Amino acid sequence: MLTNEPxxxxxxxxxxxxxxxxxxxxxxxxxxxxxETTAEYTMYHCGTYPGLVINxxxxxxxxxxxxxxxxxxxxLLDEVEGVAENLYRRGPIQLLQPVVSEMVQAYFYxxxxxxxxxxxxxxx
Ligand code: PCA
Numbered sequence: 001m002l003t004n005e006p007x008x009x010x011x012x013x014x015x016x017x018x019x020x021x022x023x024x025x026x027x028x029x030x031x032x033x034x035x036e037t038t039a040e041y042t043m044y045h046c047g048t049y050p051g052l053v054i055n056x057x058x059x060x061x062x063x064x065x066x067x068x069x070x071x072x073x074x075x076l077l078d079e080v081e082g083v084a085e086n087l088y089r090r091g092p093i094q095l096l097q098p099v100v101s102e103m104v105q106a107y108f109y110x111x112x113x114x115x116x117x118x119x120x121x122x123x124x
């Protein structure tokens with residue numbers, strides 16, 4: 001189920017998750033499973049959405065969802081997440097589960113996280 005299929009794997013942890021305000025951007029794409037990152041990330045509260053940053057010193061495991069998306073959806077997601085404006089950058093992320101052999105990507109927050117509250121392991 002998880003390998004040798006077209007499209008790329010995306011880990012979503014915030015407003016793109018099912019039931020949240022940007023979930024419609026994943027309509028028609030494939031939800032694979034809930035997922036958990038390795039303990040190398042910190043999630044901040046950026047106002048009305050969360051921002052993930054890499055933190056290999058004292059990061060934690062973050063809960064989210066694993067999706068397979070086609071290239072058109074990926075383009076849309078990049079636009080929605082403000083990649084061109086450098087709000088987020090899309091890059092590889094490590095998962096604890098599920099175990100996948102392919103690269104998984106996620107949106108990493110690019111602005112300053114000084115003074116932003118830390119959320120914990122789950123964007124509710
Ligand atoms: N949307 C993306 C990144 C943060 C956000 O709110 C996501 O759900 O993964």
